[in-house]
Amino acid sequence: MSTVPLTAHRPGTPTGRRVPAVRRWWRDTAALAAWATLLFVTALWVAHQGLQQLGSAATALTSAGRLSGLLSAALLLLQVLLMARIPWVERSYGQDTLTRRHRLVGFSSFVLLCLHVALISLGYAATDHSGLLAEVWDLVTTYPGMLLATAGTAALVLVVVTSVRAARRRLRYESWHLLHLYAYLGVGLALPHQLWTGADFTASPVATVFWWSAYAAAAGAVLVFRVGRPVQLSLSHRLVVDRVVREGDGVVSVHLRGRRLEELPVAAGQFFVWRFRHGAGWTRGKPFSLSAAPDGRGLRLTARDLGPGSRRLSSLPVGTRVWFEGPYGTLTGAARTRRGLTMFASGIGITPLRALLEELPYEPGGAVLFYRFSTPASAIFARELDHLARTRGVRIHYLPGRRARDRTSWLPANYAAVPDHAVLRHFVPDIAEHDVYVCGPEAWTAAVTECAWRSGVPRDRVHSERFSW
Structure with missing residues (x-):
């Protein structure tokens, strides 16, 4: 690649910036709290004669419907907490893992909600000796809070439908994110029904305190970490656009x-959700990683034209005010456990890894970068990467070319005759002693991860960030 001298935003030297600490017990504590919540909810159902009511078919249906409704409500609140951007939870799991668990918990909650509606309707119909449709109509129109709960259920149905992979592929990120705000509406509309007609919510002082505390915790986490903290940081640091630089075709x-950017708790490899106060639709946030190590003087993000949100960056006027959430992501030096580093980037996935190569300490030859792109014209930061190779001794392997059509591989088609792990071991014989950082499309990241595992890298030393939602 080119060896033209670097004319970049920052020098290619380590910044020595402190990376936020991650405690290993945080993750275990969060998981234990989630399971304890579900167990406690089940215990409340038992204490309210849930088991004793399994004697007849009608009461058994109603009692099982109560339990499924309680568990659905608990999972719905846990789902909100998973994406509330609570700092110690986010740093423990990372957005990739949290997003997957959020989706799993959400679908589980929705299935239990449907089961709750079906079982309660069947149980009440059996008790009243009435038809199922007539009983459903009676429940919706006469029971307190049920009309609101029905509207909340409709909002949750919209969220679930748009979360299916096929639907996500048809939606812009901004539209998908906006639709998912209806989850908060669904939670709020369900609360009156649970308090007015849900006996298990008010059966005892313990149950009342628990459910009010759970709802307060979920609402408080959203208000503090999704609203309050971003507003406080944005007002404190008052970011504005300094300049916009075209890096290549569509990038x-x-x-x-x-102000006071040295106080911003961010490390290379992390990302923010950005809102640029210019033009229509500026309120819809878009996640972009930092593409240069933060140095306390400025920040840089880089994006490819993949839709309206990223396309409008090229037309931002100098001085545009910026609101932001974050930083997020665990693809930082805090995950590192070995002296050796091997990094894999595909396309725009080079952005956080380029920042990491600038910030992290390593000896000449101690860091390896595999950079995958389709054509030389689509390579981003070629001059900056070459500069890092010259000044810091990064070993860079550029991998241009189209991907193989007949197999899943992180290598271009001209490597098709050689197994992926053989290529990796040839270029990095001691790969099993390295930390591996990966950033790129989901399928490509999965191929790299599998190759690293086959090459002897332990699973806990493969750190990835997927560009998907």
């Missing part, structure tokens, strides 16, 4: 300046 970098 631009936005350089930002602000």
Whole structure:
């Protein structure tokens, strides 16, 4: 690649910036709290004669419907907490893992909600000796809070439908994110029904305190970490667009300046959700990683034109105010456990890894980068990467070319005759002693991860960030 001298945003030297600490017990504590919540909800159902009511078919249906409704409500609140951006939870799991668990918990909650509606309707119909449709109509129209609960259920149905993979592929990120705000509406509309007609919510002082505390915790986490903290950081640091630089075909970098940026708790490899106050639709946030190590003087993000949200970056005027959430992501130096580093980037996935190569300490030859792109014209930061190779000794392997059509591989088609792990071991014989960082499309990241495992890298030393939602 080119060896033209670097004319970049920052020098290619380690910044020595402190990476936020991650405690290993945080993750275990969060998981234990989630399971304890579900167990406690089940215990409340038992204490309210849930088992004793399994004697007849009608009461058994109603009692099982109560349990499924309680568990659905608990999972719905846990789902909200998973994406509330609670810092110690986010740093423990990372957005990739949290998003997957959020989706799993959400679908589980929805299935239990449907089961709750079906079982309660069947149980009440059997008790009243009435038809099922007539009983459903009676429940919706005469029981307190049921009309609101029905509207909340409709909002949750919309969220679930748009979460299916086929639907996500048809939606822009901004539209998908906006639709998912209806989950909060669904939770809020369900609360009156649970308090007015849900006996298990008010059966005892313990149950009342628990459910009010659970709802307060979920609402408080959203207000503090999704609203309050971003507003406080945005007002404190007052980021504005300093300049916009075209990096290549459809790729631009936005350089930002602000106040007291040395106090911003961010590390290379992380991302923010950005809102640029210019033009229509600026309120819809878009996640972009930092493409340069934060140095306390400015920030840089880089994006490829993949839709309206990223396309509008190229037209941002200098001085545009910026609101932001974050930082997020665990693809940082805090995950590192070995001296050796091997990094894999595909396309725009080079952005956080380029920042990491600038920030992390390593000896000459101690860091390896595999950079995958379709054509030389689509390579981003070639001059900056070459500069890092010259000044810091990064070993860079550029991998241009189209992917193989007959197999899943992280290598271009001209490597098709050789197994992926053989290529990796040839270029990095001691790969099993390295930390591996991966960033790129989901299928490509999965191929790299599998190859690293086959090459002897332990699973806990493969750190990835998928560009998907």
